[in-house]
Amino acid sequence: MNKVILHIDFNSYFASVEQQANPRLRGKPIGVTGGDRLKRTVLGAASIEAKKFGVKTGMQIWEAKKLCPQIILVAGDSDKYMETTKRFLNILKDYSPYLEVFSIDEAFMEIETTRKSLDSSYLTLLPKEGCIVTIAQEIKQRIKGEIGEYITCSIGISYNKLMAKLAGSLKKPDGLVVIPDQQTAIKILDTIELDEICGIGPRIKNRLNNLGIFNFTQLRQVPLESLLASFKSYGQTLYNMARGIDHSPVIPFYEKGQVKSIGHRHTIDHDTCDQEEIKQLLLKLSEMVGRRLRAKKLLGKTVHCWYRQALHPRCSFTPTSEVGVIGHVGFSGDGMQTTILPTNDGLDIFKAAWKVFLQIWNKEKIRMIGLSVSNLQGETPQNLSLLPETSKRDTMLRVLDEINDKYGEFTLQRGVLLTSAKIKRKPNPFLRSEGSQALLI
């Protein structure tokens, strides 16, 4: 038995789901935003029509508007996208149990074949019927038919994940590309940029460039020893990449372990050094994390908190507190973690995060704050304290979750949160008033 890997990647995913849901958006340039906040935010997706104007995912709103003044901005709805994702995964499951969910709009699938290689005919026979390309075409048709004609995907087919993903990226939208063998892979690699492959980002590309390596042809000429010397173990990965080699397995969804961390961060629409404002925001983020942990019946014991400092306008010097670049190039800030007793109570998480924040923050203005909880473990009887106070708290949290599950996040919340900064939350169809009812704790 030989294996073939398919990579299925949806085109302009959030935008096409929106167009599918709302006929008035079809055929028009639209951009999906993170919510009603338009300052300091970027597009989560751009429709095919918007992309024709040069609008791209990740672009700032003002930039997109400059390129395409008629762009229609739509507030994203993650539940809707998740729902669509579930539906396409259900279709994919019909073709192979070896299905790896890679992101909300991407999946890998492994199909066993009877042929030794994906030969030139690509008509590799499956144990039962058909050929891989026919299967891929059928998947595309079913997605259009069963989910919607605006939901299109590109499918890449190859002998490993890396090359399948590359194949899928070569033709968009609605593409179907096969990289049948290593020989073809190398030919294709020699025509693309280094960072067009999954695993080479701006930093690695830059470091390669500094070594005089600008393409895969040059990368292939570098001895493994040199790559190991420069990139440690990642040198082996780079060496393999240049040759179209990738041994990473398809990990089916049912074999993927628990999540490793749960976190939230928020960019404030203004710079602030108001301690109370920051505190409220961090508490709210902590509550959101706690709720998600409880929903998954998990406890976490490592709390990581970090922030980004405000940008210095027309700044020509390096900000003094640069401790390492967080996220995008050019931002500075700081972060630190601490370990506490396993918990999923937002208040415990907040206390730890706030302690950390006060240690790293030097009262400068900030634009973003985030926290994440890792070192996760499942709830066990041993975790559930028998102390009356703790069990009372557990009951309270359970009631709080039940109500918020039913009526929307922050329908009930801790009294201290009432004055907090507004974070995007789902509109509550059951409550006419935006005002939340306080649960004083």
Added chain:
DNA sequence: TCTGGGGTCCTAGGACCC
């Protein structure tokens, strides 16, 4: 007018225990 938000994996050094 100036960059969102959710994750993953890897490495390295130090503390601590036996």
Added chain:
DNA sequence: TCTGGGGTCCTAGGACCC
């Protein structure tokens, strides 16, 4: 007499993905 080695946990930092 003053010191080996293995294992684990914790923390910081770097890089990547969508």
